[in-house]
Amino acid sequence: MGLRLDKPWLSSEQVLAKVRGQMGVYQFANEAGEVVYMSYAGGRSLGGLRGEISRSLTEQSDATQVRYEITTSYLSRYKELLMLHQADYGGLPTHHPSIRLGRLSPAGGTNGS
Amino acid sequence: MDLNLTPEQDLIIGMVRRFVRDEIVPLEQNLDPDADELEDEDRLRLVAKTKEMGLYGLDIPPEYGGPDIDLVTRTLLAVEMSQHRAGLYAPCYGTFGGAGLAQLFEATEPQKEKYLYPTLRGEKRGFFGLSEPSGGSDPARAIQTKAVRDGDDWVINGGKLWISGADKADFGLVFARTDSDQGRNGVTCFIVDTDQPGFHVRRIVHTLRSAHYATELQFEDLRVSNDNILGQLNKGFAIANDRLTRQRIPYAAGCIGVAIKAQEMALEYVPQRETFGAPLSTRQSIQWMLVDNDIDIRQSLWITVEAASKAQQGESFRKEAAMAKLVATEAGGRVVDRCMQMFGGLGVAKDLPFERWYREMRIRRIGEGPSEVQRHVIARELLGASLR
Numbered sequence: 001m002g003l004r005l006d007k008p009w010l011s012s013e014q015v016l017a018k019v020r021g022q023m024g025v026y027q028f029a030n031e032a033g034e035v036v037y038m039s040y041a042g043g044r045s046l047g048g049l050r051g052e053i054s055r056s057l058t059e060q061s062d063a064t065q066v067r068y069e070i071t072t073s074y075l076s077r078y079k080e081l082l083m084l085h086q087a088d089y090g091g092l093p094t095h096h097p098s099i100r101l102g103r104l105s106p107a108g109g110t111n112g113s
Numbered sequence: 114m115d116l117n118l119t120p121e122q123d124l125i126i127g128m129v130r131r132f133v134r135d136e137i138v139p140l141e142q143n144l145d146p147d148a149d150e151l152e153d154e155d156r157l158r159l160v161a162k163t164k165e166m167g168l169y170g171l172d173i174p175p176e177y178g179g180p181d182i183d184l185v186t187r188t189l190l191a192v193e194m195s196q197h198r199a200g201l202y203a204p205c206y207g208t209f210g211g212a213g214l215a216q217l218f219e220a221t222e223p224q225k226e227k228y229l230y231p232t233l234r235g236e237k238r239g240f241f242g243l244s245e246p247s248g249g250s251d252p253a254r255a256i257q258t259k260a261v262r263d264g265d266d267w268v269i270n271g272g273k274l275w276i277s278g279a280d281k282a283d284f285g286l287v288f289a290r291t292d293s294d295q296g297r298n299g300v301t302c303f304i305v306d307t308d309q310p311g312f313h314v315r316r317i318v319h320t321l322r323s324a325h326y327a328t329e330l331q332f333e334d335l336r337v338s339n340d341n342i343l344g345q346l347n348k349g350f351a352i353a354n355d356r357l358t359r360q361r362i363p364y365a366a367g368c369i370g371v372a373i374k375a376q377e378m379a380l381e382y383v384p385q386r387e388t389f390g391a392p393l394s395t396r397q398s399i400q401w402m403l404v405d406n407d408i409d410i411r412q413s414l415w416i417t418v419e420a421a422s423k424a425q426q427g428e429s430f431r432k433e434a435a436m437a438k439l440v441a442t443e444a445g446g447r448v449v450d451r452c453m454q455m456f457g458g459l460g461v462a463k464d465l466p467f468e469r470w471y472r473e474m475r476i477r478r479i480g481e482g483p484s485e486v487q488r489h490v491i492a493r494e495l496l497g498a499s500l501r
């Protein structure tokens with residue numbers, strides 16, 4: 001597992017055809033490739049990643065691309081990805097609700113969150 | 114020796130037990146099974162309740178505004194506070210407040226003004242930075258982080274691994290080598306501000322504990338004023354050791370609380386669950402698991418209370434604290450494991466707390482000094498000079 005989420009971007013159709021009900025984290029990007037939203041499928045999520053991603057897609061109208069990572073450490077990974085985004089871009093993804101976070105200063109430059 | 118609770122102990126233990134049952138456990142029905150934080154609204158409401166109960170800031174010495182409760186009683190309360198899903202690493206989700214880093218009570222007055230009092234008011238947070246990639250069991254030899262004097266400052270270079278809470282901290286205690294020829298007498302404890310240039314939290318270290326994570330730190334020419342030395346130059350290891358010894362008692366208490374809760378759930382379940390035409394409770398193999406659990410819990414509890422009692426009386430308690438940590442963490446693991454077995458598939462599902470306890474309890478045999486190191490501490494105390 002790399003520090004940043006480095007899975008390939010998929011269209012919403014591709015992702016829904018592929019993703020299953022595991023626990024994990026996911027990101028949405030807009031047409032321009034900017035990450036606009038992140039969330040996770042945890043131990044109480046109905047339908048796991050598949051359920052969470054399909055539900056969130058209906059709420060995030062400008063999301064055109066999706067990537068996800070399967071992990072049981074979904075809470076620590078989710079916060080890590082948010083902190084990395086903050087370190088790389090100076091703030092949370094556009095559609096992310098405010099959240100109490102720590103600070104990360106990863107070694108190396110920006111390569112997309 | 115009187116092993117009965119005093120009426121006062123009975124009263125406050127009962128209050129905390131009801132608080133856990135009526136306030137904490139119901140909230141967990143709606144939280145993520147790995148959560149370690151409450152929503153602000155719930156947290157503030159419950160903090161107001163613990164203040165009303167007169168139990169907020171339990172571990173704060175009375176001269177700093179804490180509620181003057183003896184260590185044996187606080188240990189028994191720690192056993193109660195951990196009896197819920199998040200109880201091992203987030204007992205009651207912090208609603209009883211904390212004393213922060215205990216070493217700061219030994220700080221100079223200006224250091225207390227800057228770090229201790231804001232921590233007690235809940236305005237600042239600190240981390241404890243001892244372990245390094247080179248090893249945590251024997252930090253006196255393993256510490257490679259170096260601090261070099263430069264005028265009125267020290268310049269720190271190196272790194273720390275496994276440090277809990279550093280990403281959210283305003284300051285931390287960082288142990289660095291200040292004299293490379295002196296082994297354990299060449300380590301100094303610095304109070305480091307996390308907003309200084311050269312302080313980096315490089316990554317989260319993902320472990321079995323998903324919410325209350327650890328981090329990896331790097332220091333690159335991090336400047337710290339000479340005034341920020343905690344205690345004396347080259348005497349930092351004594352500070353670390355003292356903290357580790359004291360911490361072993363509440364650490365053990367948390368494991369005992371979880372074991373008690375797991376056993377309580379099993380005792381309720383096995384008379385109801387039937388296989389092959391009879392309740393599980395009628396099977397000898399199940400009864401023996403419950404018996405072994407009860408013995409494990411009692412042994413851990415008495416050894417831990419004895420350690421607390423010795424510490425309370427100002428006697429040496431290094432051996433007893435190591436025993437408590439060793440016995441309670443290992444027994445806690447066995448109890449949770451047996452309870453999972455009795456619950457079958459439900460035991461490993463996220464619907465119930467056992468799977469979280471099982472993961473987090475496993476860390477307890479390593480964190481704050483692995484079992485082998487506790488045995489080493491006990492052996493040294495038993496053999497004394499003959500071992501050296």
Ligand SMILES: Cc1cc2nc3c(=O)[nH]c(=O)nc-3n(C[C@H](O)[C@H](O)[C@H](O)COP(=O)(O)OP(=O)(O)OC[C@H]3O[C@@H](n4cnc5c(N)ncnc54)[C@H](O)[C@@H]3O)c2cc1C
Nearest residue numbers: 241242243244248249250275276277327480481482483485
């Ligand atoms: C989730 C988590 C959070 C942590 N938080 C903090 C923190 O906030 N601050 C901090 O400073 N540290 C923290 N730690 C570090 C923790 O204290 C160390 O992991 C621990 O002390 C062991 O050090 P190590 O991992 O380097 O193992 P090592 O020192 O490499 O030891 C490896 C293993 O060797 C065995 N061993 C060691 N010595 C002996 C011996 N004498 N005889 C026989 N066997 C032996 C033990 O089984 C041990 O587990 C945390 C660790 C974890 C896992």
